[in-house]
Amino acid sequence: xxxxxxxxxxxxxxxxxxxxxxxxxxxxxxxxxxxxxxxxxxxxxxxxxxxxxxxxxxxxxxxxxxxxxxxxxxxxxxxxxxxxxxxxxxxxxxxxxxxxxxxxxxxxxxxxxxxxxxxxxxxxxxxxxxxxxxxxxxxxxxxxxxxxxxxxxxxxxxxxxxxxxxxxxxxxxxxxxxxxxxxxxxxxxxxxxxxxxxxxxxxxxxxxxxxxxxxxxxxxxxxxxxxxxxxxxxxxxxxxxxxxxxxxxxxxxxxxxxxxxxxxxxxxxxxxxxxxxxxxxxxxxxxxxxxxxxxxxxxxxxxxxxxxxxxxxxxxxxxxxxxxxxxxxxxxxxxxxxxxxxxxxxxxxxxxxxxxxxxxxxxxxxxxxxxxxxxxxxxxxxxxxxxxxxxxxxxxxxxxxxxxxxxxxxxxxxxxxxxxxxxxxxxxxxxxxxxxxxxxxxxxxxxxxxxxxxxxxxxxxxxxxxxxxxxxxxxxxxxxxxxxxxxxxxxxxxxxx
Amino acid sequence: xxxxxxxxxxxxxxxxxxxxxxxxxxxxxxxxxxxxxxxxxxxxxxxxxxxxxxxxxxxxxxxxxxxxxxxxxxxxxxxxxxxxxxxxxxxxxxxxxxxxxxxxxxxxxxxxxxxxxxxxxxxxxxxxxxxxxxxxxxxxxxxxxxxxxxxxxxxxxxxxxxxxxxxxxxxxxxxxxxxxxxxxxxxxxxxxxxxxxxxxxxxxxxxxxxxxxxxxxxxxxxxxxxxxxxxxxxxxxxxxxxxxxxxxxxxxxxxxxxxxxxxxxxxxxxxxxxxxxxxxxxxxxxxxxxxxxxxxxxxxxxxxxxxxxxxxxxxxxxxxxxxxxxxxxxxxxxxxxxxxxxxxxxxxxxxxxxxxxxxxxxxxxxxxxxxxxxxxxxxxxxxxxxxxxxxxxxxxxxxxxxxxxxxxxxxxxxxxxxxxxxxxxxxxxxxxxxxxxxx
Numbered sequence: 001x002x003x004x005x006x007x008x009x010x011x012x013x014x015x016x017x018x019x020x021x022x023x024x025x026x027x028x029x030x031x032x033x034x035x036x037x038x039x040x041x042x043x044x045x046x047x048x049x050x051x052x053x054x055x056x057x058x059x060x061x062x063x064x065x066x067x068x069x070x071x072x073x074x075x076x077x078x079x080x081x082x083x084x085x086x087x088x089x090x091x092x093x094x095x096x097x098x099x100x101x102x103x104x105x106x107x108x109x110x111x112x113x114x115x116x117x118x119x120x121x122x123x124x125x126x127x128x129x130x131x132x133x134x135x136x137x138x139x140x141x142x143x144x145x146x147x148x149x150x151x152x153x154x155x156x157x158x159x160x161x162x163x164x165x166x167x168x169x170x171x172x173x174x175x176x177x178x179x180x181x182x183x184x185x186x187x188x189x190x191x192x193x194x195x196x197x198x199x200x201x202x203x204x205x206x207x208x209x210x211x212x213x214x215x216x217x218x219x220x221x222x223x224x225x226x227x228x229x230x231x232x233x234x235x236x237x238x239x240x241x242x243x244x245x246x247x248x249x250x251x252x253x254x255x256x257x258x259x260x261x262x263x264x265x266x267x268x269x270x271x272x273x274x275x276x277x278x279x280x281x282x283x284x285x286x287x288x289x290x291x292x293x294x295x296x297x298x299x300x301x302x303x304x305x306x307x308x309x310x311x312x313x314x315x316x317x318x319x320x321x322x323x324x325x326x327x328x329x330x331x332x333x334x335x336x337x338x339x340x341x342x343x344x345x346x347x348x349x350x351x352x353x354x355x356x357x358x359x360x361x362x363x364x365x366x367x368x369x370x371x372x373x374x375x376x377x378x379x380x381x382x383x384x385x386x387x388x389x390x391x392x393x394x395x396x397x398x399x400x401x402x403x404x405x406x407x408x409x410x411x412x413x414x415x416x417x418x419x420x421x422x423x424x425x426x427x428x429x430x431x432x433x434x435x436x437x438x439x440x441x442x443x444x445x446x447x448x449x450x451x452x453x454x455x456x457x458x459x460x461x462x463x464x465x466x467x468x469x470x471x472x473x474x475x476x477x478x479x480x481x482x483x484x485x486x487x488x489x490x491x492x493x494x495x496x497x
Numbered sequence: 498x499x500x501x502x503x504x505x506x507x508x509x510x511x512x513x514x515x516x517x518x519x520x521x522x523x524x525x526x527x528x529x530x531x532x533x534x535x536x537x538x539x540x541x542x543x544x545x546x547x548x549x550x551x552x553x554x555x556x557x558x559x560x561x562x563x564x565x566x567x568x569x570x571x572x573x574x575x576x577x578x579x580x581x582x583x584x585x586x587x588x589x590x591x592x593x594x595x596x597x598x599x600x601x602x603x604x605x606x607x608x609x610x611x612x613x614x615x616x617x618x619x620x621x622x623x624x625x626x627x628x629x630x631x632x633x634x635x636x637x638x639x640x641x642x643x644x645x646x647x648x649x650x651x652x653x654x655x656x657x658x659x660x661x662x663x664x665x666x667x668x669x670x671x672x673x674x675x676x677x678x679x680x681x682x683x684x685x686x687x688x689x690x691x692x693x694x695x696x697x698x699x700x701x702x703x704x705x706x707x708x709x710x711x712x713x714x715x716x717x718x719x720x721x722x723x724x725x726x727x728x729x730x731x732x733x734x735x736x737x738x739x740x741x742x743x744x745x746x747x748x749x750x751x752x753x754x755x756x757x758x759x760x761x762x763x764x765x766x767x768x769x770x771x772x773x774x775x776x777x778x779x780x781x782x783x784x785x786x787x788x789x790x791x792x793x794x795x796x797x798x799x800x801x802x803x804x805x806x807x808x809x810x811x812x813x814x815x816x817x818x819x820x821x822x823x824x825x826x827x828x829x830x831x832x833x834x835x836x837x838x839x840x841x842x843x844x845x846x847x848x849x850x851x852x853x854x855x856x857x858x859x860x861x862x863x864x865x866x867x868x869x870x871x872x873x874x875x876x877x878x879x880x881x882x883x884x885x886x887x888x889x890x891x892x893x894x895x896x897x898x899x900x901x902x903x904x905x906x907x908x909x910x911x912x913x914x915x916x917x918x919x920x921x922x923x924x925x926x927x928x929x930x931x932x933x934x935x936x
Binding site for chain 2: 098100101102103234235236243244245248249252255256264282284285286393394397398402403404405406407409411412417420422425427432487488490491
C-alpha cells in the first residue's frame, strides 16, 4: 500500500501505466522552441485546456499548451475516468451478492480481486487517455510544453527558462483535493480521491470523511468491494445541495450496502496506535472512537492558483474560490480568460470542456457568450445516481417563483420494475400554472443519462407538456419523464378548462 | 376480534378512544403528573405525551370517564411540577428558557438519555396545557390555578432564543453542545409550534420566521394528486389534533387554493396508493393495509418477497413514497387519519384489526406491526406494549372526528388564534370569529 498522505503514491508500473506515461507525459519529451508570440497560450492540459486547444487549433490558431503533470488532467488520470471504472466493478460485485433479487443464484465463493479491479482501472485510464496524447496534440499543430509555468507580465509567462509571449491566454489549471483541517490527519496518513486509485490492496476498514458527491461515490464503491466502510458527514444529510428526498434515498441505499452512515458527525482527532488509525468522532454530545486502516479525505476541491505568478499578470483570485472571472469567463486581465475547476463553482468534466470552448470563442472569435445563460446538469454517480439540472425548489422559492413539481416514482415505470431498479424518482419543477421547466432532479440507476432529455428541453425552451407528445421507447426508464410530462399536460388542460 | 367485527363504527371508535385514554392514568406518576413515553418498565416521561394527557383528561371528563376533580388534580400535579422544575439548563435539569428536555425521569423529572431540549415537544406539551386551560373554565380555585399555570408556563417560553438568529426555529438544544445543527425544513408537524411561537404575548417570533419555514415546502403532484409533501403520516396529524385547519389558509395554501386539512386527506390517499402499488413487495401492503409513520419496528435483517434483504429500522419515522420503509405499519397512524378520510380509514382499520388481532392488547393499539418479519407461525411482528404518543393522537383524532370538541375549544384560544393570524392564516372560522367579534 502506498504511503497514504504522499501526494504521489507509487503507481504500479505495469504495461498500462507505461503506456499512459508514454502517451500523456513521455519521459523523453523535449519542449519545443517557443514561437515569437502565440495567439493563444493555455496553462493546464486537463479537460478544459485540451478542449480549448483542440477548438482553437481546428480553427487555425497557433496554440501553446503548458502542463506540469499528465495531459488529461484530473478527469482522465485521477477523477471521472478511474472513478467510473471502479464504480462499475463494485456494482458488479453488489449485483452478484444480490443475485437472488434477479432470480439468479448467488455465485459461490465470491472473492473480490482488488488488484485485478485496479488493473482494469489503469487499463481503461490508459486507453481513454490516448486521444489526449502528446502525439495527437502535436499532430494537430499544438506546441506542448511540460513544466511549471509562471506569468511574468500581462502577456508573458516563463517555463523552464523559456518565455512564451501571447496575445491571449487561458488559465485552466484545475483544482486539487482539499483535506480538512483535522488534528492528526496528516500525521496518520490518508488518501484523497486523486490517489485512492493507486491503492493496490483493499483496506479492511475505511473511513470516508465528507458526504459530498465524491465521498458518497467512493464510500459505496469501496464498501461494495468489501471494505468495512464508515462515512462521516458533518451535516445532517448527504449531498447538502441536493433535494432532501434524494439525499434520503441515498442514505437508505448506502445503509443497504452496509456502509456505516454517521451523519451530523465531526472528526475531531486522529492518531495511530498498534498500526490502526483511531478516529475520534463527535455527534452533538456523543463521543466515540473507531479504528480504521485507511482514511479517504479531501473530498472538497481547491483551485490551483498558487505558483502561477497571477499577481504579475494582474489576475485577481481567491484562495478559496479560485480565479475571479466575469460572465464571459474573462479575468481581471483582459488578455486572459479562465475555464474549468480553477474558476467555476461547479467542478465537473463537462463544465470544464464547455467553459473552455466558450472562453476560446469569447477570447478569439469575438464571442459574447455568457456563462450564466447555460443550462448545466450534473450527476453524482452513486447507485442510484442523483442527477440535477436547473433550479432547486428552494432556489425558486427564494426567488419568489411559484413552483410545482411533477413527481414520478421509478416504481411506476415498467422498465425500472423489470430491472429491479425501483428506487428513485423523476421530479420536474415547472413554474406553477405553466409548463415551463425550471429544473429537475432524477434519482435512478441511470439518472445521469436521463437528465439530458430535460436539459435539452430547457435549452430548446420546450415546455414539459410537449414532452408528453414525444414518443418514448417502451420499455425504457426514460418513460418516467414522459409520465411526468403527461401529468403536467393534464394539469395544464384542467387549468385551461 | 370476532366481537370487534360485529361492532358498529361508533362502538368500535368509542372503545378504542376510551382504551387510549386509559393509557394515561395507568402510566402516570401521580406525585408529579409525569406520563411515561411507553408502557414498558422503566420508561422515562415524554413531555409531548404529558401534553396529550392534558387534552385526554379534558375529553375524558366530557365523556364521563373520569371525575372532573380527579382530572384537575392530575393536571395540576404536572403543571405544578413544571412550574417548580429546574430551569437552569444543566445536564440534569428539567428545562431551560421555558422549554423542556424531551425525556425526563419519571420520579425526579430530571433529564434522561442525554435528550435534547425539544422545541416541538415543548409546543405539544403547551398545546395540551392550553387545551386544558380552555376546557376547565369553572371558577373553582383549582381550575383557576390550572388556567393560571398553563398560561404562565406558556408565557415563560423564550421562542426568540430558540431561533438562535437563524431563519427558522431550531429543532433542539443540548447543554453539552448547544443548538442542534438543523432547523425545520420542509412541511412538518411544526405548524402548531410556529402558531404558539407567533402567538406568544411575551416572546413572539417575527412573522418572517414562519415565511422562512414555509419557503422550504415542496408542492408536488404525486400519483396524480397535488400535495404538500411530507412522508410520515404523523406529520399530517399532530398539528391537526389541536387546530381545525378546515377552510383556513396561510399564504402558501391560498396560492395553492388548498388547505392543510385537504392536504392531510391527500396524504392519506397517497399512503393508500403507495401501499396498493407496494413497490418493495412487503407482506400485508394493499389498499387496506397501509400506514407509514413514526413507530417502532423490528431490527435485524429479513429477505422479503422481492428477494431483497431488508434491514429493520427499529424506532424510526417511516414515510411515503421516498422512505424509509422496512415493511412496518403503524395502525395508530391509520386510525388518527380518521377525520381526513373516514371512508378509507375505517375499512383499513377493520382490515388490519381482523388480519392482525395481536395488534390490540388491553384494547389498545400497538405502535407498529410488520408482517414481513413474521414468526414461524406466520404471525406478524408486533411492537410490545404501547406508546403514549399513539394513544394521545388516536384519542384526539377520534374525538375530533366524532364531535370536533377539541377543535372547537382551541378555536377560542386567543394565543393560538393570534399565532395563526400572525402566520398569515385567514378565512374559514378565523374570519367568522372576527365577524362575530365585530358584531
